[in-house]
Amino acid sequence: MSRALRALSSAYVERRHKLAEGAALDGAGKRAAFALFYGPIHFLLVREILRAIPRTEAGDTIVDLGCGTGAAGAAWATTSEHPPRVVGIDRHPWAVAEAAWTYRQFGLAARVERADVTRAQWPKPPVSIVAAYSANEIVDEAARDALWRQLIDRTRRGDRLLVIEPLARSVAPWWVRWRDVVIAAGGREDEWRFRVELPAIVNKLDKAAGLDHQELTGRSLWVG
Numbered sequence: 001m002s003r004a005l006r007a008l009s010s011a012y013v014e015r016r017h018k019l020a021e022g023a024a025l026d027g028a029g030k031r032a033a034f035a036l037f038y039g040p041i042h043f044l045l046v047r048e049i050l051r052a053i054p055r056t057e058a059g060d061t062i063v064d065l066g067c068g069t070g071a072a073g074a075a076w077a078t079t080s081e082h083p084p085r086v087v088g089i090d091r092h093p094w095a096v097a098e099a100a101w102t103y104r105q106f107g108l109a110a111r112v113e114r115a116d117v118t119r120a121q122w123p124k125p126p127v128s129i130v131a132a133y134s135a136n137e138i139v140d141e142a143a144r145d146a147l148w149r150q151l152i153d154r155t156r157r158g159d160r161l162l163v164i165e166p167l168a169r170s171v172a173p174w175w176v177r178w179r180d181v182v183i184a185a186g187g188r189e190d191e192w193r194f195r196v197e198l199p200a201i202v203n204k205l206d207k208a209a210g211l212d213h214q215e216l217t218g219r220s221l222w223v224g
C-alpha cells in the first residue's frame with residue numbers, strides 16, 4: 001500500500017502531465033491508496049474549511065465536481081444541519097462507483113454521473129458547488145476557462161461555490177485570475193493549515209510512504 005501511495009503522490013507532483021490521461025487512477029494499487037489515504041485527508045480538510053468559513057450551510061443540493069471518491073461532497077453534506085442531496089460528477093468510472101459508495105455510507109441521498117465536468121449539465125441554481133482538487137486536472141485551458149465563466153455566472157444566480165486546491169501555486173497557475181474574479185464578486189480567498197488527528201490507518205500510511213500530513217493544508221475560494 002505504501003508503494004502504491006508513493007506512486008500516486010508522484011503522479012500528482014512529478015508526473016502531473018500524465019494526469020489528463022488518467023494516470024492517477026490507472027492501477028488497483030493507486031486507486032486503493034487514493035480511497036484509503038486521500039479520501040479521508042480531503043474529507044477532513046474540506047470539513048475544517050467549511051467550519052472555518054461563516055454561513056456555509058449547503059441548502060438542498062450539493063454538486064461535487066470531479067468528485068473522486070466523494071470526499072468533498074460528503075464532508076459538506078455532513079457539516080450541514082439538514083443533509084442535502086448530493087450529485088457527484090466525475091469522468092472516471094471507478095471514481096463514480098466509489099463516490100456512490102461513500103455517499104451511501106454517510107446515509108446521503110445522492111446521484112452520481114460519469115461525465116466531463118466541462119461539458120456536463122447539472123441541477124439549476126441555487127445549488128452548492130464544490131470542486132476540490134479537480135480543476136487543476138483540467139488541462140484544456142479553454143475548457144477550464146469556460147467552466148469558470150459558467151461557475152461565476154451561476155453564483156450570480158444563487159449558487160454557492162467552494163474551490164479547493166493545494167497550496168503549491170505551480171499546480172494551479174490560473175488561481176490568481178480566478179481569485180480576482182471571486183474577490184470582485186464579494187467572495188473570499190483563504191490559505192489553510194489545520195492540525196487534525198488523522199485516522200490511525202492514514203497516519204500509518206503517511207509515515208510508511210515518507211509523507212507528512214500532520215498538518216492539512218490547502219487554499220480555497222468561496223462565494224456564498
Ligand SMILES: C[S@@+](CC[C@H](N)C(=O)[O-])C[C@H]1O[C@@H](n2cnc3c(N)ncnc32)[C@H](O)[C@@H]1O
Pocket residue numbers: 038039042065066067068069070071072089090091092095115116117118131132133134137138
Ligand atoms: C485529485 S482527485 C479529487 C477528488 C475529490 N474531489 C477529492 O477532493 O478527493 C481529482 C478528480 O477529478 C476528476 N476529474 C479531473 N478532470 C475531470 C473532468 N474534466 N471531468 C470530470 N472529472 C474530472 C478525476 O477523475 C479525479 O477523480
